[in-house]
Amino acid sequence: MELLKKLGNKFQKPYHELGENMAKNRRKNAQIAVSQLSSIMLRYNEIDLEIVDSAARQLISVGKRHGVRANSEVTRLICRFCKKSLIPAKNARIRINSGRIVTTCIRCNRVYRSKISQR
Ligand SMILES: [Zn+2]
Secondary structure: OHHHHHHHHHHOOOHHHHHHHHHHHHHHHHHHHHHHHHHHHHOOOOOOHHHHHHHHHHHHHHHHHHOOOOOHHHHOOEEOOOOEEOOEOOOEEEEEEOOEEEEEEOOOOOEEEEEOOOO
16 A cells, blocks of 8 residues: 555655646636537538537537536537537528527427527
């Protein structure tokens, strides 16, 4: 046991130091992941739907676990109910009804309503 502790200390930083570094990197790594996944989501026309679906699922889980979320431009492309992508004309129906954008997920029939922003 003693020997293991000594060996362990040789290769590892003290735990309190390690914890601090990991906490700093955790945020940063999550932000990098979100920006990479967002760029995949926004290029949905060039990329396979399966990959875009996977990116959507990972964006939700990174957001839940690390509190780093994508901007609204990207989150409107995700169905939170089936945790998959919501691509206009592919698996989402978009209509305008009494001043609101109505997005329907074709896979689970979930409806998302949002106001049209006025300029
Ligand atoms: Zn859905």
